[in-house]
Amino acid sequence: MESNAFRTVVDEFEVSGGWRVRLSGPIADIPGQLRGRVQRITEIELLEYHGRSLPTWLNSLPQLAKLAVSFVGSQPIEELQDLPPGLKSVTLRGQRVVEIPGGVTTLSHLQHLSLQGVAVKNLPDSLGNLTSLRELIVNAPLLETLPGTLGRLQELRSLRITSQRLKALPPQLGRLPDTIDLRLECPALSDSIAKLVGRGVPALLTYLASLEDHSEELYEAKLVVIGEGNVGKSSLIGALRGMKFIQNRPITHGIEVENLQLPHPDDGMPPPRQIHLNVWDFGGQEVYRISHQFFYSQRSLYLLVWRPREGREENAVEGLIRRVRLRTGDGARIIVVSTYSDSEGHQPELDYPELKKKFGPVLAGQYAIDSLTSAGICELKEAIAQEAAKLPQMGELLSQSWIRARDTVLERARHDPWMDWEEFASMCQSIGLDGAATETLAALLHDLGHIIHFDQDRGLRDVIVLQPEWLTKAIGFVLKDETTRDEDGVLRYERLNEIWGPSAEREGYPASFHPYFLRLMEKFDVSYRLPERRAALVGQLVPYNRPVVPWEPQRATPPGERSASLLCSFSEPPVGLMSWLTVRNNKYWTNLRWRRGAYLSCEEYGAGALLELQSDRDLRISVHGPSPYMFLALLRDSVQHLVNERWQGLSPQFSVPCPTRSLQGKPCQGRFPVPILEKLKSKGESSIACHTCAETHDIVSLLTGFSPGPTSALELRALSEQIRAAETRTQEGLQQLAGAHLASDLQLKRGLSEVAFQFRAIRHMLANEMHDCPGLFALSRQRSRNPLARRYVLTLFCEETNQVHAWAPATYNISCSRSVVSEVQPFLDLIVPLLSLAVPIVGTLASSAINESLKSGVETLTTGSEFLTAQGSTADIETAVGQLGGPANDEARRGYRTFRYLLLNVDPAREFGGLVRRTTAAGDNLWLCPEHLQSYDPGLPALD
Numbered sequence: 043m044e045s046n047a048f049r050t051v052v053d054e055f056e057v058s059g060g061w062r063v064r065l066s067g068p069i070a071d072i073p074g075q076l077r078g079r080v081q082r083i084t085e086i087e088l089l090e091y092h093g094r095s096l097p098t099w100l101n102s103l104p105q106l107a108k109l110a111v112s113f114v115g116s117q118p119i120e121e122l123q124d125l126p127p128g129l130k131s132v133t134l135r136g137q138r139v140v141e142i143p144g145g146v147t148t149l150s151h152l153q154h155l156s157l158q159g160v161a162v163k164n165l166p167d168s169l170g171n172l173t174s175l176r177e178l179i180v181n182a183p184l185l186e187t188l189p190g191t192l193g194r195l196q197e198l199r200s201l202r203i204t205s206q207r208l209k210a211l212p213p214q215l216g217r218l219p220d221t222i223d224l225r226l227e228c229p230a231l232s233d234s235i236a237k238l239v240g241r242g243v244p245a246l247l248t249y250l251a252s253l254e255d256h257s258e259e260l261y262e263a264k265l266v267v268i269g270e271g272n273v274g275k276s277s278l279i280g281a282l283r284g285m286k287f288i289q290n291r292p293i294t295h296g297i298e299v300e301n302l303q304l305p306h307p308d309d310g311m312p313p314p315r316q317i318h319l320n321v322w323d324f325g326g327q328e329v330y331r332i333s334h335q336f337f338y339s340q341r342s343l344y345l346l347v348w349r350p351r352e353g354r355e356e357n358a359v360e361g362l363i364r365r366v367r368l369r370t371g372d373g374a375r376i377i378v379v380s381t382y383s384d385s386e387g388h389q390p391e392l393d394y395p396e397l398k399k400k401f402g403p404v405l406a407g408q409y410a411i412d413s414l415t416s417a418g419i420c421e422l423k424e425a426i427a428q429e430a431a432k433l434p435q436m437g438e439l440l441s442q443s444w445i446r447a448r449d450t451v452l453e454r455a456r457h458d459p460w461m462d463w464e465e466f467a468s469m470c471q472s473i474g475l476d477g478a479a480t481e482t483l484a485a486l487l488h489d490l491g492h493i494i495h496f497d498q499d500r501g502l503r504d505v506i507v508l509q510p511e512w513l514t515k516a517i518g519f520v521l522k523d524e525t526t527r528d529e530d531g532v533l534r535y536e537r538l539n540e541i542w543g544p545s546a547e548r549e550g551y552p553a554s555f556h557p558y559f560l561r562l563m564e565k566f567d568v569s570y571r572l573p574e575r576r577a578a579l580v581g582q583l584v585p586y587n588r589p590v591v592p593w594e595p596q597r598a599t600p601p602g603e604r605s606a607s608l609l610c611s612f613s614e615p616p617v618g619l620m621s622w623l624t625v626r627n628n629k630y631w632t633n634l635r636w637r638r639g640a641y642l643s644c645e646e647y648g649a650g651a652l653l654e655l656q657s658d659r660d661l662r663i664s665v666h667g668p669s670p671y672m673f674l675a676l677l678r679d680s681v682q683h684l685v686n687e688r689w690q691g692l693s694p695q696f697s698v699p700c701p702t703r704s705l706q707g708k709p710c711q712g713r714f715p716v717p718i719l720e721k722l723k724s725k726g727e728s729s730i731a732c733h734t735c736a737e738t739h740d741i742v743s744l745l746t747g748f749s750p751g752p753t754s755a756l757e758l759r760a761l762s763e764q765i766r767a768a769e770t771r772t773q774e775g776l777q778q779l780a781g782a783h784l785a786s787d788l789q790l791k792r793g794l795s796e797v798a799f800q801f802r803a804i805r806h807m808l809a810n811e812m813h814d815c816p817g818l819f820a821l822s823r824q825r826s827r828n829p830l831a832r833r834y835v836l837t838l839f840c841e842e843t844n845q846v847h848a849w850a851p852a853t854y855n856i857s858c859s860r861s862v863v864s865e866v867q868p869f870l871d872l873i874v875p876l877l878s879l880a881v882p883i884v885g886t887l888a889s890s891a892i893n894e895s896l897k898s899g900v901e902t903l904t905t906g907s908e909f910l911t912a913q914g915s916t917a918d919i920e921t922a923v924g925q926l927g928g929p930a931n932d933e934a935r936r937g938y939r940t941f942r943y944l945l946l947n948v949d950p951a952r953e954f955g956g957l958v959r960r961t962t963a964a965g966d967n968l969w970l971c972p973e974h975l976q977s978y979d980p981g982l983p984a985l986d
């Protein structure tokens with residue numbers, strides 16, 4: 043019956059050198075229409091395949107190199123024996139794949155293996171036999187372990203694992219070449235691995251390789267003690283550590299860190315394990331609260347301490363729970379502790395069941411203690427040990443030599459607040475760590491909160507902060523400074539010694555550290571340098587009064603300009619949002635800022651923006667200018683990027699205000715949620731009616747600046763026409779500018795904005811591929827007297843927005859086969875047209891003798907375009923954007939991976955000619971030349 047239940051469907055596509063065939067349904071015998079092509083079939087895809095084994099006639103296809111099978115049904119598949127030995131690519135899809143068939147792991151020529159949506163729990167050791175494998179993709183939600191034999195695959199260029207259950211990686215993966223493109227979407231991975239994945243492949247492989255030589259299980263966690271001032275936090279910590287109660291204990295300023303050891307609750311066998319807790323005591327003063335959020339971490343245990351005598355509201359119990367959850371998401375655990383249960387005699391009036399209903403698993407219990415009488419302390423210690431033992435990092439492995447180095451650093455931190463990098467490196471070397479291990483250990487200790495070290499910042503890389511409280515107190519002195527507050531947040535450099543120098547109450551900080559503190563405050567988004575002044579602006583101390591701004595959204599837009607707005611709503615008030623947002627976007631600085639808003643100016647696009655909190659949970663972004671959408675997109679992404687970094691438990695909801703105005707010019711109060719607009723757009727809807735004013739609006743127009751990219755041929759044509767029109771306007775504007783010296787020419791600003799907007803949208807589609815090395819480049823044939831020589835010139839580009847240009851120091855002479863160039867070409871077909879949007883604009887400027895490097899960029903791009911044409915490419919912007927908008931993009935992505943492999947082989951040190959990656963306020967990762975890097979990494983401020 044099964045053989046009659048499905049109909050065989052045959053699709054044939056002629057490809058280079060053979061035929062690609064797609065079949066659907068049961069296929070016991072080779073379809074008749076294919077028998078005459080048996081010798082030329084190179085690719086087969088079996089769709090909706092119900093069989094438990096593959097058709098035997100596949101072995102009769104001598105040229106078959108690529109096989110893809112989508113299994114449907116319920117019974118697990120059987121062993122796939124006697125597969126065609128020449129297979130180079132195998133893709134298996136579906137939950138019927140519960141084990142990797144043994145026949146797959148015998149294919150000695152296999153280069154690509156993809157397992158999509160399979161029910162595999164473990165991969166076999168025999169995968170290590172596939173020594174020709176270049177790409178391994180495993181999407182298996184139930185996958186729990188990886189075999190160490192994967193470390194044998196020295197030809198592997200790309201390894202991508204997606205799993206919900208994978209908690210650890212085998213140390214043998216550290217043997218893989220560091221040129222590998224490694225992607226891990228595995229939320230259950232340990233903290234150390236998760237942090238190092240973000241650091242890049244070399245750091246992760248260095249860590250894994252270190253585990254092969256004497257590693258130990260660690261049972262450590264951070265215990266964060268929070269609460270209002272004077273509720274007994276420090277006394278509680280003393281009681282937990284078995285110390286004598288101190289009457290009238292001094293108030294904690296900033297942060298103090300102590301250690302606490304508790305027996306592991308699950309130990310029943312010797313030797314007994316100890317849980318080591320780093321106890322962070324956070325001062326309760328309001329001035330420290332924003333900076334304290336930097337030290338909240340997801341996989342930590344929290345004690346929320348409150349004093350019943352003061353009442354629940356005064357202790358801000360619910361507010362503190364919300365703040366932790368906003369910062370960490372649902373990964374943290376909070377134990378609520380009431381103090382002075384005996385000595386003050388107040389019973390805790392706390393509706394814990396209601397809090398538990400609101401916050402669910404984040405809350406891990408409530409306890410009443412008295413630090414003076416020790417009442418409840420033993421029970422609390424047991425609860426802390428029980429909850430700490432459940433944290434996912436328990437039992438995590440670390441090399442013994444790394445443990446010795448870390449312990450040496452932490453011991454040093456008991457006495458010294460900082461150490462210089464050279465001393466740290468020398469100490470690690472004496473323990474046996476090489477340079478790569480030393481750098482990776484420092485990065486790991488920073489990410490886990492043991493030290494503060496910004497290794498990528500030119501001004502900060504030479505100093506390691508060992509005591510976070512040393513830094514937070516220095517920042518606290520600024521935030522409490524009345525003069526800085528009275529001067530509307532302006533911190534004048536001549537006053538630094540007054541704020542940080544010695545006094546009768548404190549020892550003070552050496553003047554040599556003042557520039558360092560200022561730069562750290564910039565890294566933490568506390569302050570930024572004021573242009574042309576020896577001063578910084580502290581975002582948290584700007585005035586409350588709203589100044590008069592040059593433009594209001596309710597007013598008519600100036601002639602020749604347009605306006606656009608976006609509303610952002612939060613489920614909880616994000617404390618510190620406006621001050622951090624203002625500091626991050628300081629490149630658009632104006633003197634118009636206040637506690638709840640700021641007016642920004644982008645001279646490049648002739649645009650202005652008003653950011654303002656309309657309530658504690660609602661932010662409005664309004665932009666005006668010749669073409670406001672690029673500036674609006676940058677500010678919108680800046681909000682999203684800040685939220686992603688600082689508040690893991692917060693999801694902003696974006697909506698577009700209705701553009702309708704009444705006859706009196708008043709705006710409609712209606713809103714269009716962006717997700718609803720995008721859903722309607724995906725269904726082919728073109729318009730939507732406002733429920734407030736009943737006017738109908740075009741969906742694409744409402745989404746301009748927010749939609750992720752073109753999704754239809756009609757939009758693609760419209761996008762291409764916009765780009766061409768923008769290029770034309772830009773050239774016209776440049777000609778007018780050259781002739782009349784009109785620096786504010788509206789056409790020029792509009793053209794620059796529109797081209798930048800489109801170029802950025804397309805780069806975003808490639809962002810997942812371009813994560814650890816530059817992605818904009820040109821390739822040309824190297825001139826040679828030998829016509830058979832396969833030598834090429836590869837040139838990387840600086841990616842600064844609106845100033846994209848070839849970077850001559852990042853030029854490489856490479857030798858490779860024609861097949862390798864063919865692999866790269868689909869990616870070049872995408873990026874060369876994209877570069878053709880950006881480079882000619884600055885190239886036209888360069889023709890006015892503004893910048894020789896921009897001229898060379900146009901020449902390099904022209905040569906690269908000629909090379910593509912010679913290769914037979916017909917790529918243009920429509921084709922490029924069309925590929926990016928759809929699923930037919932796999933070849934281009936593989937082309938990028940081949941380019942990455944080539945680049946890292948000719949530049950294994952990853953110097954990239956001095957190009958350095960930096961993340962913008964909007965979350966864009968750009969590779970920048972030294973000149974353009976300056977605005978993102980200015981070094982230490984000059985105080986002389």
